[in-house]
Amino acid sequence: MKLFWNTNNLASTFWGNYHQKNSKNWIYELLENVKFDEINDLRKIESKEKIIIVDSEVPNKQNFYSNIFRNFNNLYLIHLGDEGGREYNEAFYSNFKHIFRTFHLNKFSNNKKITSIPIGYKSGLIKNKLNISKKKYLWSFMGTIHGASRFDLIHQNQDIKPNFINITKNFGGDNTLNSDDYYNILNQCTFSLVPHGYLHPETYRLYESLECGSIPIIENPYNFFDKFLKNHPFYSISVWSEAKEKIENLVKDQNKLNEVADKTQEWWVNYKKELKDNIIKILNV
Amino acid sequence: MFKIKNFAELHKFLDNNKYDEANKILIHNREKFYMHPEYLFLMARYLKINKKYYQAIDCLHAALQHNNDLNFLNSKNYEKTTDELVKNIMLLILELSKFIKNQTLIVETEDALKNLDNWKFTQKLDLLMPGVKRNK
Numbered sequence: 083m084k085l086f087w088n089t090n091n092l093a094s095t096f097w098g099n100y101h102q103k104n105s106k107n108w109i110y111e112l113l114e115n116v117k118f119d120e121i122n123d124l125r126k127i128e129s130k131e132k133i134i135i136v137d138s139e140v141p142n143k144q145n146f147y148s149n150i151f152r153n154f155n156n157l158y159l160i161h162l163g164d165e166g167g168r169e170y171n172e173a174f175y176s177n178f179k180h181i182f183r184t185f186h187l188n189k190f191s192n193n194k195k196i197t198s199i200p201i202g203y204k205s206g207l208i209k210n211k212l213n214i215s216k217k218k219y220l221w222s223f224m225g226t227i228h229g230a231s232r233f234d235l236i237h238q239n240q241d242i243k244p245n246f247i248n249i250t251k252n253f254g255g256d257n258t259l260n261s262d263d264y265y266n267i268l269n270q271c272t273f274s275l276v277p278h279g280y281l282h283p284e285t286y287r288l289y290e291s292l293e294c295g296s297i298p299i300i301e302n303p304y305n306f307f308d309k310f311l312k313n314h315p316f317y318s319i320s321v322w323s324e325a326k327e328k329i330e331n332l333v334k335d336q337n338k339l340n341e342v343a344d345k346t347q348e349w350w351v352n353y354k355k356e357l358k359d360n361i362i363k364i365l366n367v
Numbered sequence: 368m369f370k371i372k373n374f375a376e377l378h379k380f381l382d383n384n385k386y387d388e389a390n391k392i393l394i395h396n397r398e399k400f401y402m403h404p405e406y407l408f409l410m411a412r413y414l415k416i417n418k419k420y421y422q423a424i425d426c427l428h429a430a431l432q433h434n435n436d437l438n439f440l441n442s443k444n445y446e447k448t449t450d451e452l453v454k455n456i457m458l459l460i461l462e463l464s465k466f467i468k469n470q471t472l473i474v475e476t477e478d479a480l481k482n483l484d485n486w487k488f489t490q491k492l493d494l495l496m497p498g499v500k501r502n503k
Contacts, residue, residue: 229428
């Protein structure tokens with residue numbers, strides 16, 4: 083099996099470069115039980131070879147895909163990005179044996195060729211996860227204030243200290259922490275407050291928090307996560323004033339806090355294992 | 368209060384708990400009017416009913432931004448909305464602010480309603496929630 087990473091091959095775009103730099107570790111983790119060679123050139127590959135193409139912004143790459151569809155018939159796509167679901171195209175997807183894609187929407191559930199995957203975490207995770215009792219901050223928020231939810235998140239919880247708040251003007255903007263600093267802070271947080279993304283309920287922050295052993299408290303519009311991440315153990319809120327009480331109650335009870343942290347980690351490990359097993363099954367390797 | 372006839376009807380549907388009918392009108396008018404202050408106000412009412420409080424506040428914030436930008440309104444061939452609707456937009460922000468218990472928003476909105484100054488209020492919201500931007 084071959085893997086061709088195409089997010090930034092044809093043009094240098096923000097998201098193409100972003101996925102090349104930041105999505106590889108997550109995708110490679112999902113494929114860790116799949117034997118594949120990453121290739122940089124499709125010209126010497128036999129037409130019957132199984133190929134996983136990892137890509138983003140696919141509507142801008144029509145010529146590339148026209149050639150690919152002419153020459154190969156055993157294709158799988160890992161479709162990254164597309165927060166608004168605008169790149170969903172059944173005719174395009176019909177050229178692949180199966181599609182794994184991020185930013186789940188209900189309409190994908192009706193297409194048996196699509197498996198939704200979490201958007202995952204940015205590359206650069208630190209190796210030594212701190213135990214929940216050793217974490218320096220109670221909670222953190224690092225990111226942009228899009229609108230009312232994030233403004234209220236900070237407003238309602240800023241008195242819960244110690245905390246770490248770093249507000250950036252835009253995604254990946256000027257005072258964004260580098261990945262070492264970002265993960266170092268996240269690793270030191272008992273809780274992580276996870277608001278809705280820009281358009282979609284998912285944000286990288288959720289999965290990054292899970293990787294760092296921080297307990298996520300999530301905004302869960304339309305109960306999205308109850309359907310997408312089945313049996314998740316997260317605390318969810320409908321308005322951010324509810325988070326304060328949850329944090330304060332857990333902090334008072336160290337045993338309960340440890341129990342919640344352990345249960346969250348156990349769920350995440352099992353969730354990833356099931357997803358990886360499912361990917362192997364679909365790829366039939 | 369509304370300059371667009373369909374929207375007066377939609378407003379009545381929301382008043383009378385006829386949410387399916389209201390949703391049909393919202394969907395029907397989305398493409399043409401999704402940035403229109405009247406449409407955004409009604410969308411916010413619909414979102415509030417569906418307990419999407421933050422998205423509702425974002426819609427109302429955008430409604431004020433758009434209504435205060437004559438160049439934007441002209442570019443979309445939209446008319447500036449009535450003072451009555453602007454007041455209702457601010458009252459709904461106040462109601463939602465109380466629901467989420469955000470004291471800063473409550474105080475700012477009450478002040479703006481007292482002074483009837485939605486322009487300064489919009490600027491204040493832009494500072495507090497700088498991410499609500501429109502695609503012109």
